[in-house]
Amino acid sequence: ARSDERILQLFRMMNQMFEKHKESRRRHICIHTPIIIPVWSQVRMVEDDLMYSTFLEVYENHCSRNDREADLPITYFKEQLNQAISGQISPEAVVDLRLQAYNEITKNLVNDNIFSQYMYKTLPSGNHTWAFKKQFAIQLALSSFMSYMLQIGGRSPNKILFAKNTGKIFQTDFHPAYDANGLIEFNEPVPFRLTRNMQAFFSHGVEGLIVSSMCAAAQAVASPKVRIYRTNT
Template identity: 90%
Template sequence: MNRMFDKHKESRRRHICIHTPIIIPVWSQVRMVEDDLMYSTFLEVYENHCARNNREADLPITKFKEQLNQAISGQISPEAVIDLRLQAYNDMTKNFVTDSILSQYMYKTLLSGNHMWAFKKQFAIQLALSSFMSFMLQIGGRSPNKILFAKNTGKIFQTDFHPAYDANGMVEFNEPVPFRLTRNLQAFFSHFGVEGLIVSAMCAAAQAVVSPKQSQHLWHHLAMFFRDELLSWSWRRPLGMPLTPVVGGGNLNPVDFKQKVTTNVDHVIDRINGIAPQYVSEEEENAVDPPQSVQRGVTDLVEAALTPRNLCMMDPTWHPWF
């Protein structure tokens, strides 16, 4: 994908490049990853704030669960559960977790104003690419402890970054938010950083990989990716499932296996096409009233990621209030 970004005008001028540290496969479930002393996780930022203010880091999780006791016991209707979660979420944001924790940490870590400007720009682009990959491959579970960032360069690396699959081998994603873009990130980048850097970088990345000259390359690389993923998934299927003719040692029928790979790839391409800016003629643009922004697909995703009603439905250990 980085080679695709280099060949596209809009992504090249923004210096868009996915950070890829050195990774050495040791075993099927074990990898050695290049480490750096400057790496820190979002969770470490939050725990550092709690330690400095003599607060219990898990207190918001405990309070949130206490306020949802009525929902757990089944005393209220499903419709009222959402309102109860939203009220509990709002209480956490007002009384326990402010939206300036990440900003304070960054300004104390990076003392130079000029360095902060460059760091914030690089950090925003890296977050945009991570968000784009999360949406593209429908990867969830982006809790703060799984997102690492370099305090000197702003580059981002995510652990456990792989899709989940349902019983039919299709990518499964049940989260109400498309990616992690929470209050503290929004406050650090400000409205201009979110609308300017993050949205434009995601649009440029989507447009680069589905351009007519490169879309076929992406399709084949995704097919290889899902082939390996589904082969590994077939080995992990429950023992009680019926066996069929094997593919590479798994228990998948060859025709069915190819169909699963193709379907997953097509779904990924459709998601990218749904947010990539499309060039329209002047006649088509004038026919739409009011005129539609070419970034509306990504803007809708960002709005969904920031909406409290969606965030309150996330698991408490995801720290949606942070």
Template identity: 25%
Template structure:
């Protein structure tokens, strides 16, 4: 859970650094004046810290400081996201944030205020704090029970997984629509925010598909409590690495029942589908620009993006070194670039699809019960 601590004396002693800019500030002229004493620990395996930096102009910039975590691939993917976001203006606004790598295992990220992970809203931040599912459907199956049930059939055959998944879905009702009624009181505002939400889910889903973004569980997608736009975080698993996990990810993006429930009565039809088609069309029209940026970043010797075989397969260090000496990193770059280019051209199963057909295939794959029932139980495909 979240807790508060005090900053170290060394950090507290830093004052009035007029020549040192604030790395996560959008304004490059902002410089550091001091750091606030309180440090927030939001939780997580490596215990990241949220520190507040006060600028010379009196503005407060919150920063998420991470250690024992390689953010180089996060920074790479965010650069691609930032480029793509300019292609969608003014129709769709894609939320991006700054990622600054300090070392191979440490970095600073821009903290996004007024946001909450969709998992915290839906199922609660912990076992002691219940979310909207329990508040609105107290007689339904609990989220922890559903996860335990799916975990029990993790090694079963497809038929057993599918029947178990369907049984859980019958006892676990979607309720993400209540996010809008809880945060916005005016019916007109609810309608406008739902449009913003639907467009942002469509845009980030298509961008995530193109870049091969994985690990889209409930805690890695934030929703802004003021604008209702979604923000993708923890974006280090990219270029289809998710397909190489011990439990392969079979869906192109997260489009579970609760994600669809927030879109209103039309669901994936109407605005969501048309926005997906629009995003694919704009990406396809600008594929030369996107490919150029992706290829440049993939071949950057300072970037860490290539498939992390040691993490995924738990290979030995000697095997990892052998792969590096054999030039596998360069080969991985070529393969990743080729996959991105194929997606931008609409090549699926050796066929070139129109934007409408391409969007239809992706939506069908993302909502397929057969795909969802085979996802890792921690991904919470029923939510």
């Protein structure tokens, strides 16, 4: 719970930086910071909204609608890597085997339009879809930027919540992991989460709004003219 409090304090300070920087202020860049009340060391109450959903719920909804097991991609991937676990193939061939299994899963089990279909059926009109995409792209850019800057991994679909009416994003367990020496432990090859479904939903927004928002956020944080002063309230 203390880690969540410190992360939210950091986010609020960074929102002040975004407010003081011209490019981030022009794009209305602001990290969503819900209210969190710690109860005791391992328990906290988080501000909730009925419109919040996770990417895991979107995927499970798709599997339920198509009468398919949600764990089928994981089961298939493990079955394909049984040869690597038993030592039947060389370590060099494991990478090719993993890539082949991934391609089969994306081709036959998990389409790249699952999230798009869900949102198009949820949002009532084209105006709502445009507003949602814009806000969701900014929030995803900030989330990716923070994941890269703080070296935060483990961004599984059940840990990413988004508001279906506003596009705001909130991530649970969003804090760095430390090893026995007190150093940040980060072993993931990709520093943030940008999946095929997200890219298909945004189409050209990845190279447009997401990239520009990430650059504006980085400029605001690195700008030598921005100073945050601690004030007592």
